[in-house]
Amino acid sequence: MNNFFVNRIILIAVLIIILNSSIYATISLTKNEKNWIAENDYVRIFVSDNNAPYEFRNNQGYLTGINIDLLREIFTKIGINVIFSSEKESINQYDIITTLNSQLIEKKEFAATKSIYQINMSYISHKNDKDISNYSAIYLMNQNQLDWVTTNENNNILISQFQNVQDVFYAFEKDTSGLMLIDNFFFWQLNELINKEKKQPYIFKNIKEKDIKLFITKDKPLLYNLVNKSLFQVYLNNTFKKIYDKWISDSNKEIFYHKNIKQFYILFALNVMFVLLIIGLIIRNFYHENDFVKIIREKNLKLSNINNELNFAKQALIIAESKSKDVLDHIDSIAITVDLSGKIVYVNSIVKNILGYTSDELIGQNLSKIVPDDSKKLIAIFYNQADRAKQGTDEIIIPSKDGLSKIFIYSTQLNKQLDGNYTINCILQDITFRKSLESRLEAYTDHLEDLVKQRTQRLRDSEERFRLVVENSKSGVFLLSENKILFCNSAVFKLTGYSSDELIDNQLSFHKLIFEDSYSSYQREFSLYHQSKESVVTMDLIFVTKENKQFSAELILSPVIYNGQRVELGIMRDVTEKKKIEKENLEKERLSILTHFAVTANDRINSPLNAISGYTELIDSQIENKNSLLKNAISNIYLSVEIIENIMKKLKSLSRITIKDYKLDNLKVFDLDEDVEKYFPASEEKNNGD
Amino acid sequence: MRKKKILIVDDEMVMRAMLRDYLSMFDYDVITAENGMIAWEKWNTNSPDILITDINMPIMSGLELLYKVKSLAPEFPIIIITGVNVDQARKSAADSRADAFLAKPFKMAELAEMVKVFLRN
Numbered sequence: 001m002n003n004f005f006v007n008r009i010i011l012i013a014v015l016i017i018i019l020n021s022s023i024y025a026t027i028s029l030t031k032n033e034k035n036w037i038a039e040n041d042y043v044r045i046f047v048s049d050n051n052a053p054y055e056f057r058n059n060q061g062y063l064t065g066i067n068i069d070l071l072r073e074i075f076t077k078i079g080i081n082v083i084f085s086s087e088k089e090s091i092n093q094y095d096i097i098t099t100l101n102s103q104l105i106e107k108k109e110f111a112a113t114k115s116i117y118q119i120n121m122s123y124i125s126h127k128n129d130k131d132i133s134n135y136s137a138i139y140l141m142n143q144n145q146l147d148w149v150t151t152n153e154n155n156n157i158l159i160s161q162f163q164n165v166q167d168v169f170y171a172f173e174k175d176t177s178g179l180m181l182i183d184n185f186f187f188w189q190l191n192e193l194i195n196k197e198k199k200q201p202y203i204f205k206n207i208k209e210k211d212i213k214l215f216i217t218k219d220k221p222l223l224y225n226l227v228n229k230s231l232f233q234v235y236l237n238n239t240f241k242k243i244y245d246k247w248i249s250d251s252n253k254e255i256f257y258h259k260n261i262k263q264f265y266i267l268f269a270l271n272v273m274f275v276l277l278i279i280g281l282i283i284r285n286f287y288h289e290n291d292f293v294k295i296i297r298e299k300n301l302k303l304s305n306i307n308n309e310l311n312f313a314k315q316a317l318i319i320a321e322s323k324s325k326d327v328l329d330h331i332d333s334i335a336i337t338v339d340l341s342g343k344i345v346y347v348n349s350i351v352k353n354i355l356g357y358t359s360d361e362l363i364g365q366n367l368s369k370i371v372p373d374d375s376k377k378l379i380a381i382f383y384n385q386a387d388r389a390k391q392g393t394d395e396i397i398i399p400s401k402d403g404l405s406k407i408f409i410y411s412t413q414l415n416k417q418l419d420g421n422y423t424i425n426c427i428l429q430d431i432t433f434r435k436s437l438e439s440r441l442e443a444y445t446d447h448l449e450d451l452v453k454q455r456t457q458r459l460r461d462s463e464e465r466f467r468l469v470v471e472n473s474k475s476g477v478f479l480l481s482e483n484k485i486l487f488c489n490s491a492v493f494k495l496t497g498y499s500s501d502e503l504i505d506n507q508l509s510f511h512k513l514i515f516e517d518s519y520s521s522y523q524r525e526f527s528l529y530h531q532s533k534e535s536v537v538t539m540d541l542i543f544v545t546k547e548n549k550q551f552s553a554e555l556i557l558s559p560v561i562y563n564g565q566r567v568e569l570g571i572m573r574d575v576t577e578k579k580k581i582e583k584e585n586l587e588k589e590r591l592s593i594l595t596h597f598a599v600t601a602n603d604r605i606n607s608p609l610n611a612i613s614g615y616t617e618l619i620d621s622q623i624e625n626k627n628s629l630l631k632n633a634i635s636n637i638y639l640s641v642e643i644i645e646n647i648m649k650k651l652k653s654l655s656r657i658t659i660k661d662y663k664l665d666n667l668k669v670f671d672l673d674e675d676v677e678k679y680f681p682a683s684e685e686k687n688n689g690d
Numbered sequence: 691m692r693k694k695k696i697l698i699v700d701d702e703m704v705m706r707a708m709l710r711d712y713l714s715m716f717d718y719d720v721i722t723a724e725n726g727m728i729a730w731e732k733w734n735t736n737s738p739d740i741l742i743t744d745i746n747m748p749i750m751s752g753l754e755l756l757y758k759v760k761s762l763a764p765e766f767p768i769i770i771i772t773g774v775n776v777d778q779a780r781k782s783a784a785d786s787r788a789d790a791f792l793a794k795p796f797k798m799a800e801l802a803e804m805v806k807v808f809l810r811n
Contacts, residue, residue, distance in 0.1 A: 599774060603746055606773025606794035607702035614708040617798040618715065645795055 006281070013277055027077055027229040036222040042081040043223065045071060046094040048101050049086035053185060053247050054119070054212075055100055057086070067098055067212065069243045070116065070234070077230045095223060097215045110215035111224055113231060117240055121208035124172065124180035124190070124201050132157065135179040139172040141165070141186070165189045173197070181208075185247075236267065334408075334428040337415075342367040342379045345423055354430050356401030371398055382412045382424045395431070407432045476553075476572035479562060483509045486567060495553070495574055497546035515542035515550055522555075529557065540575070552576050598651040605648055613641045693719040694809045697738035699729040699755065700771070701747040709742065712798045713805065726750025730758055740808050742801070745772040745782075753786055760787055767808040771796065 029037070047055040047063060055065045063084045075082040085094070091104055123130065132138070137158040162168045165186045172180035182190060184206070194200060216224045234240060328335045328348040334355070337346040347362045355370060362369065371378055378396065385394070397405050408428040415423045470477050470489045476496075478488035485492075485503050493499060496513055514522050518541040529537035536558040543553050556571040616637045623630065696718045698709045706722040713720050721736055723729035727750040729743065741759060745752040756768055764787070773794035780791050790804050 603772075603774035607700065607705040607744075610771075610773070610795035611702070611704040611708040613795045614705075614712055614798045618708075618712050621715070641795060 006284075009277060009281065013274060013281075027226075027233050029226070029229075033222055033226055036220075037078065037080050037226070040080060042083050043075060043095045044083050044085065044093065045096040045098070046088075046091060046101055046104075047071075047084050047086055047098055051100050055086075055098060066243055066247050067100070069246070070240055071096075071098075071214075073239045073243070074227060074230045074234055077233050078226045080226075095217050095220060096227070099210070099212045099215070102213075102215055109218055111218050113214045113216065113224075113228060115211035115213055116231065116234075117212050117244075119210040119212060120184045120206040121210070122182055122184060122187070123204040123207055124182060124194075125204065126176045126178075126201055128202050130204050130207070132179065135177055137175055137178040138181050139168045139175070139178055140181040141168060141183065166193065169193045238268070333430065336426050336428065337423050338367060338379065338382070338426070339421060339423050340379065340383065342376070344369075354400070354406065354428075355398065370401075379424075382410075382426055383414070385410075385412045396428075398428070405432075406430055407435050474573075476570075478570045478572070479560070479567050480510055480557070480570050481562075481565070481567040483511055485510060486562070492572060495545070495551065495572060496543065497549075502546075513543050515544050518542045526557070535559070543572070552579050602648045602651060605644070609641055609644055609648075613638065616641070693717060694740070695719040695721065695736060695738040696805065697721050697723065697729060697733055697736065697741045699723045699726065699741070699743035699747070699752065701725055701744060705744070708798075709801075713802065716802060716806070718805070726752060726755035729755050733759060739767075740805060741766065741768045742771060742805070743768065745770060746774050753782065756786055756788060767811075769801070769804060769808070771801075 047065075047068060049055065049057040049063060051065070053065055054067045055063065058064050063086060068084060071082060071084070088104060091097070092109070097104070097110065123132075125135070129135075135157060137160060139160050139162065141162060141164070160171060162171060165182070166189075168180060168182065169190060172178050180201075214227060216227060218224075325348075329350065331348070332350060334351050335346075335348040336344060336351070338344050344362050344365055344367065347359050349359050351362065352358050357370065367378055381394075381396070394409065396408050396410060398408060400406050407430070409431055410426055410428045412427075413425045415425055417423060473489060473491055476488060476492035476494075478492050479486040484505065485508075486505065488500075488503055492503065496503070498508065502508055511519065511522075522539060522541055525537055525539045536556060539555045539557075541553060541555050542550050544550055552575045554571075554573045554575050556573075557568045559566050560569045561567075616634055620626075620634050626634070696713055698706055698713070698720060699722070700706045700709070701724055703724070706724065710720045710722055721732055721738065723732050725747045726743070729741070730750065732738070733741065733755075741755075743752040743755055752770060752772070756770070759766055759768060767789045769790040769792065770788045771792045771794060780793065784791070789808065792801060792804075
């Protein structure tokens with residue numbers, strides 16, 4: 001192929017480009033049209049809001065659809081903004097109304113454009129019959145456009161509307177006398193449903209057609225011109241096809257039809273040819289390039305790739321080092337690297353917090369800076385451990401900068417460098433605080449152990465005292481649960497004569513220890529005590545021993561908790577001797593009262609007796625010539641006084657007890673000895689002297 | 691010539707009456723008191739010649755009265771009469787410097803003779 005021919009082809013291509021540019025360029029405008037556009041900021045278009053997919057309001061509330069996108073393209077080419085609205089109240093204020101709302105307007109006021117495209121409708125039927133009057137129902141989508149499709153078809157026919165193709169089809173499927181009416185736009189969805197059916201329905205395609213136009217207000221003839229010009233550009237650019245494809249699947253392309261499509265195909269074919277020509281030229285040039293240049297280019301490309309990879313690796317290495325350093329600087333242990341001479345190659349920044357040295361102070365220095373005396377020894381330890389690859393937990397002590405001894409455990413690793421020398425990586429974990437805590441914990445544990453020992457001893461002593469008290473008590477002490485003795489001291493054995501084996505945890509009922517005459521009293525008292533939940537009850541009972549001897553005892557019961565259960569703590573005290581003493585005291589008291597009465601009565605009777613005898617003497621002295629009867633009477637009075645006097649003397653001689661403060665008729669009986677001593681102390685001395 | 695005045699002290703009314711009635715027969719001026727306190731007042735105001743007193747009395751006993759009188763007038767004659775614990779009372783009367791002692795019931799003739807002797811002395 002010579003250069004001349006190639007240049008010609010290039011020239012033709014340039015011409016085609018120029019031609020295409022003129023075709024695809026924006027529309028040419030007259031001066032008036034330009035002025036009109038300059039004077040008007042926007043155009044108001046009234047669209048429907050429920051005619052998916054043509055004009056509808058989406059889930060976000062925005063007006064969208066095929067017509068909306070198409071109108072945007074039209075007015076983009078004109079160069080004017082557009083406002084879409086579905087508000088019906090101000091219909092006359094709109095500049096343009098689409099066909100889907102045309103029934104709302106007075107057409108005299110609006111001028112229609114040419115058809116932009118067509119919506120085609122098809123019937124789907126269970127039978128091969130196109131006459132609608134033979135059907136009882138029509139099932140269709142919920143779209144306004146269908147109103148005019150079905151108007152006046154059959155007034156008696158039932159029209160059922162649904163939200164989607166599936167629902168329409170399922171309703172139609174159940175009704176054999178029903179007819180389904182569907183926009184071809186949805187045919188691709190319908191095909192999927194029909195293909196699942198065993199019996200294929202009849203499809204009467206394109207039985208209804210609707211031209212989609214724009215109605216432009218007659219008040220704005222320039223707008224009408226502009227829209228028509230722009231529509232022509234839209235046809236040329238096949239804009240509607242692009243928009244339509246956006247809204248429909250590829251399987252449904254055939255349902256779109258437009259009479260201008262042929263023009264589009266011609267232009268499209270020219271474009272394809274042009275592109276093929278350009279590609280051919282590029283291929284030609286490519287194959288005629290020098291092979292050497294090609295090789296150099298490939299090598300350069302490879303070299304460039306290698307350089308890129310190298311740079312990437314370097315960058316990754318820097319990042320990794322930075323991260324490692326960052327990690328080491330944030331651990332709470334000292335990370336240190338030394339060579340075999342003890343020179344510190346690296347130490348992380350935490351060393352400042354632990355030992356007081358900064359990293360910069362230490363790096364490059366010898367270990368002897370921080371362990372002057374033991375640096376060689378420390379290197380040997382690190383080396384030996386690292387050489388054995390041992391992860392040790394041995395402890396070492398390193399002084400801090402301010403002289404405090406810090407305790408560390410360490411682990412080491414031996415590393416061979418690229419130059420063949422070895423370094424030792426060592427992690428030193430500061431356990432000083434932990435050791436201090438351990439020490440305190442140990443001391444505290446010792447203290448606790450001492451406390452336990454002391455309290456155990458106290459408890460033991462307490463138990464011993466308790467045992468001594470209980471075992472040496474003369475009173476019987478026992479625990480009673482449901483008439484069984486759980487425990488008792490030796491005094492109970494002595495009192496009852498029973499042995500430990502017979503009493504404790506045995507079948508011998510406590511009741512058997514109580515004498516039968518006392519048993520009802522015991523039952524009554526115990527029942528009252530138990531029911532009233534009194535804290536203690538005391539009873540005087542008679543008990544019987546194993547040898548059937550009776551003894552009086554005071555029984556005291558009080559509730560205690562033993563092994564989580566209520567039992568009675570009993571105290572049994574032998575009161576036989578006490579009863580005997582009480583009886584004697586009672587007798588003494590009775591005798592004392594009697595004696596005292598005798599003494600007092602003697603005193604109180606002697607005075608009137610003295611009066612009787614005195615008056616008798618007076619009478620006796622006053623009557624000089626007494627007859628025998630009077631003499632005998634006076635003699636008998638003297639005799640009677642003497643008899644009473646003798647009785648009183650005998651009564652008085654029963655006892656010589658002197659009773660103080662004994663009152664009879666408010667009269668105090670005095671102790672004469674005390675009174676004499678009180679008033680006449682000298683007389684006592686005198687008597688003693690005598 | 692002034693009548694001899696006898697002060698009789700006993701908490702028993704019938705005893706006081708009998709002593710007053712009996713001793714009045716001997717032309718004595720007899721005054722009575724029911725306890726030691728009243729007797730002490732009458733002794734101070736009436737200047738009796740002899741005092742006959744029971745021991746066992748409320749408010750003030752015969753021994754306390756005896757002590758008070760003897761404290762002021764050691765030679766003043768006092769006869770003790772009592773019906774209680776006679777043996778002890780007898781000894782007490784002697785120890786307390788009483789001039790005479792009679793245990794109830796006593797013979798009024800004995801008392802009258804005793805009074806007569808004391809008043810004559």
